[in-house]
Amino acid sequence: MLILSAPSGTGKTTLANYIIENDSHISLSISCTTRKKRPNEVEGVHYYFISCEEFKKQIENDEFLEYAEIFGEFYGTPKKQVLEKLDKGEDVLFDIDWQGHRQLSAIVRADVTSVFLLPPSKKELLERLELRNQDKPQIIEQRMLRSDEEISHWHEYDYVIINRDIDQSMEKLISILKSERLRKERRIGLNDFVATLIHEKFVKSKVI
Numbered sequence: 001m002l003i004l005s006a007p008s009g010t011g012k013t014t015l016a017n018y019i020i021e022n023d024s025h026i027s028l029s030i031s032c033t034t035r036k037k038r039p040n041e042v043e044g045v046h047y048y049f050i051s052c053e054e055f056k057k058q059i060e061n062d063e064f065l066e067y068a069e070i071f072g073e074f075y076g077t078p079k080k081q082v083l084e085k086l087d088k089g090e091d092v093l094f095d096i097d098w099q100g101h102r103q104l105s106a107i108v109r110a111d112v113t114s115v116f117l118l119p120p121s122k123k124e125l126l127e128r129l130e131l132r133n134q135d136k137p138q139i140i141e142q143r144m145l146r147s148d149e150e151i152s153h154w155h156e157y158d159y160v161i162i163n164r165d166i167d168q169s170m171e172k173l174i175s176i177l178k179s180e181r182l183r184k185e186r187r188i189g190l191n192d193f194v195a196t197l198i199h200e201k202f203v204k205s206k207v208i
Helices: 012-022 052-060 079-087 098-111 122-132 137-151 166-181 190-199
Strands: 002-005 026-028 064-070 073-078 091-095 113-118 159-162
Touching: 002 012, 002 098, 002 166, 012 026, 012 091, 012 166, 052 064, 052 073, 064 079, 064 098, 073 079, 073 098, 079 091, 113 166, 122 137, 159 166
Parallel strands: 002 091, 002 113, 026 091, 113 159
Antiparallel strands: 064 073
């Protein structure tokens, strides 16, 4: 489980989309949310858009790996689809906040690798939020005010990337993913391979 967290406008979605489009061994965990769908969003691709009543029902049925309330709206990770992918040996990318990171880490810490993205400055963060033209001014102000709380949790993550340049940040994120996949505890079948290697018979070469 690769967790990517950041204040809104830091470039998290751009990085997440690149990883998904260029790595066939990882897929995006699609969250449920109670907020309204934006014009450029597609049901089942960006989010599953459900009512508040349905969301609370799924909480009661223990159908989420993690969930949180942000700006008065609920966001949650459906448990079934994630566990099915992990059982197949696939990696899953999570675009979630620090609350979701805490919840997932508490449940399956050994399976989690987390990365926090920092903006180069508050000035640039505000400019990015305004340029993407997705939110009303009051929502942008709320996101800026909330950014301090989000940033204060940076030390809880395994890795931190300051997103000054999107291409350089991309290279760093890819390096993290590749390195974490090489950890011995994540190499499926490695124990069997080593056992076979140790017991493999060999024939000494003839000296000419």
